[in-house]
Amino acid sequence: MLIDINANIGHWPFQQTNCNTCQALLERMNKFGVDISVVSNMNGIFYKDTQAANEELHNEIISDQRFRDRFIPFAIINPIYTGWQNDLEICSTKMGAKGIRLYPLYHDYKLSDPSCIELVRSARDRGMIVAFTLRMVDRRPRSWMDIDKEWSLEDLVPIIKEVPDAKYLVLNISRGTKLSIEETKLFKDTDIVFDTSGRNISNLGELINTYGKDMFAFGTHSPILDYLTGLLRIESLRDSEADEATKKLLRSGNAKRILGI
Amino acid sequence: MDEIPPKANSPSASYNIMKEVMTYRKISAHEHVGISKWIPIEEQIDIADRLGIEKQVISFPIVTGSGKMGTPEEFRDCNNVVLKAMKQNPDRYLGSCFVNPVYGKESLEEIKRCMDQGMIGLKVYNQVKLNDPLFYPIIEKFIDLNMIILMHAVCGIGFGGHRTKYGNRQPEASIPEDFVDAAKRYPEAMFQYAHTGGGGDWEYACKAIQDFPNIYVDTSGSNNCGNMIDYALKYLGEERLFFGTDGSYYQGVGTILASNLNEAQKKKIFFENFNNILRKAGNHVN
Numbered sequence: 001m002l003i004d005i006n007a008n009i010g011h012w013p014f015q016q017t018n019c020n021t022c023q024a025l026l027e028r029m030n031k032f033g034v035d036i037s038v039v040s041n042m043n044g045i046f047y048k049d050t051q052a053a054n055e056e057l058h059n060e061i062i063s064d065q066r067f068r069d070r071f072i073p074f075a076i077i078n079p080i081y082t083g084w085q086n087d088l089e090i091c092s093t094k095m096g097a098k099g100i101r102l103y104p105l106y107h108d109y110k111l112s113d114p115s116c117i118e119l120v121r122s123a124r125d126r127g128m129i130v131a132f133t134l135r136m137v138d139r140r141p142r143s144w145m146d147i148d149k150e151w152s153l154e155d156l157v158p159i160i161k162e163v164p165d166a167k168y169l170v171l172n173i174s175r176g177t178k179l180s181i182e183e184t185k186l187f188k189d190t191d192i193v194f195d196t197s198g199r200n201i202s203n204l205g206e207l208i209n210t211y212g213k214d215m216f217a218f219g220t221h222s223p224i225l226d227y228l229t230g231l232l233r234i235e236s237l238r239d240s241e242a243d244e245a246t247k248k249l250l251r252s253g254n255a256k257r258i259l260g261i
Numbered sequence: 262m263d264e265i266p267p268k269a270n271s272p273s274a275s276y277n278i279m280k281e282v283m284t285y286r287k288i289s290a291h292e293h294v295g296i297s298k299w300i301p302i303e304e305q306i307d308i309a310d311r312l313g314i315e316k317q318v319i320s321f322p323i324v325t326g327s328g329k330m331g332t333p334e335e336f337r338d339c340n341n342v343v344l345k346a347m348k349q350n351p352d353r354y355l356g357s358c359f360v361n362p363v364y365g366k367e368s369l370e371e372i373k374r375c376m377d378q379g380m381i382g383l384k385v386y387n388q389v390k391l392n393d394p395l396f397y398p399i400i401e402k403f404i405d406l407n408m409i410i411l412m413h414a415v416c417g418i419g420f421g422g423h424r425t426k427y428g429n430r431q432p433e434a435s436i437p438e439d440f441v442d443a444a445k446r447y448p449e450a451m452f453q454y455a456h457t458g459g460g461g462d463w464e465y466a467c468k469a470i471q472d473f474p475n476i477y478v479d480t481s482g483s484n485n486c487g488n489m490i491d492y493a494l495k496y497l498g499e500e501r502l503f504f505g506t507d508g509s510y511y512q513g514v515g516t517i518l519a520s521n522l523n524e525a526q527k528k529k530i531f532f533e534n535f536n537n538i539l540r541k542a543g544n545h546v547n
Binding site: 015016017019031032138141142143144174199202222223224225226227230231232236238 | 278417463489515
């Protein structure tokens with residue numbers, strides 16, 4: 001089984017993307033053998049009221065039984081926009097969202113913002129996963145209207161310290177994976193899974209040695225990034241780096257564990 | 262609204278990515294050795310083995326701002342590193358010579374020295390723009406040699422780019438319009454626009470150079486955008502694209518595999534197109 005923990009539908013306003021609907025994503029999943037995708041609607045990064053994007057995603061998923069079977073929705077929540085508590089409640093109880101995605105850089109708040117901490121705690125209390133995407137796009141060729149900041153792993157340390165018993169996905173790791181000994185321990189002691197889409201997952205065998213085989217899972221960051229590089233990093237591992245049991249964890253086992261499926 | 266249960270009806274898809282990877286012969290048209298903090302040679306060969314990359318075209322350029330000025334002594338030292346790697350791994354590496362056109366006479370002498378020892382092309386960086394008259398004698402030399410010139414390229418409208426409020430980090434680096442100038446002046450020369458995935462705006466670049474058939478691109482780089490290969494194919498056609506890595510091996514292979522290119526087109530990009538360039542000077546891979 002193969003589970004992609006980092007897929008998106010919706011529009012990226014600065015560049016045309018392919019396969020950004022549930023139908024197109026499903027076709028791509030079938031072509032490349034992906035069973036399940038954790039999916040969010042990128043429109044929610046740009047709508048002030050992110051719940052509209054969550055509703056779009058929900059309506060698309062419930063429109064086809066195949067989508068219901070193959071997609072796990074994550075809601076996009078902005079904790080500095082009014083009504084997020086109700087939105088979270090609806091996404092959790094009525095839309096089947098297993099987790100939430102936060103975009104502090106786009107929604108213009110800090111991880112230390114009390115509302116953000118409250119949201120992460122609320123997600124934790126509901127058993128929902130909290131996903132952070134360290135960057136949506138490479139800032140070098142980005143649009144002149146896009147943000148100019150990207151995050152490193154260490155940027156997440158404050159929120160993890162604040163809510164260490166939440167479950168986290170860390171996606172598209174592109175600006176360094178090195179942490180201090182103390183920070184590495186913090187990450188290893190927390191229920192965190194990194195996806196394999198980011199450019200800094202350049203030596204997955206070594207990263208498994210550093211963080212452990214339970215902390216990585218296949219992810220594409222589709223449609224922004226190509227669909228196969230994250231898989232290639234897993235499947236090209238030598239037996240000495242990852243035996244078949246470990247590869248199964250990377251393909252789906254770790255995703256299943258944190259998603260509770 | 263009803264809750265959606267996360268069912269998992271497996272599609273039982275039988276896609277085997279490593280089988281597909283190994284289907285295609287590959288030449289990386291853009292790789293390096295010797296650069297500080299770069300992937301060591303042993304690791305490069307190991308990754309290449311995993312991904313079925315037969316040959317890598319390597320160079321050791323000096324980056325303006327690195328503290329080195331690109332003097333003749335410095336570029337000779339760089340090329341000696343490449344020559345050593347070629348000799349130690351003759352089946353895996355093809356060498357490209359690096360020079361600084363500011364030193365015209367010494368550059369031409371160095372080109373001869375390197376070609377006499379089996380190098381197959383030129384790699385130039387950001388000391389001088391490609392359309393600068395300082396480059397003319399070097400371009401003319403490579404027309405005579407029937408070899409390609411791989412030029413570092415920038416096309417930044419984002420961070421550190423040439424059309425941005427955030428400042429241009431490489432003001433002397435060549436932008437697509439510089440390639441076009443050179444290609445117009447020397448239509449018989451062959452230019453390789455470096456790393457469409459290297460952080461530049463690949464859409465802008467492809468559109469800028471689309472009408473100039475003597476400008477090729479390599480698709481290397483860490484920014485493996487989902488639509489990049491299909492977009493490049495649309496604007497440049499299937500003959501002008503080269504597979505490359507530039508340190509980002511998985512992205513280099515992954516972007517092409519995941520594209521909508523057909524099998525014949527993938528064969529061209531992974532191997533045949535660059536091998537046809539090599540063939541012009543008799544340096545092709547059998």
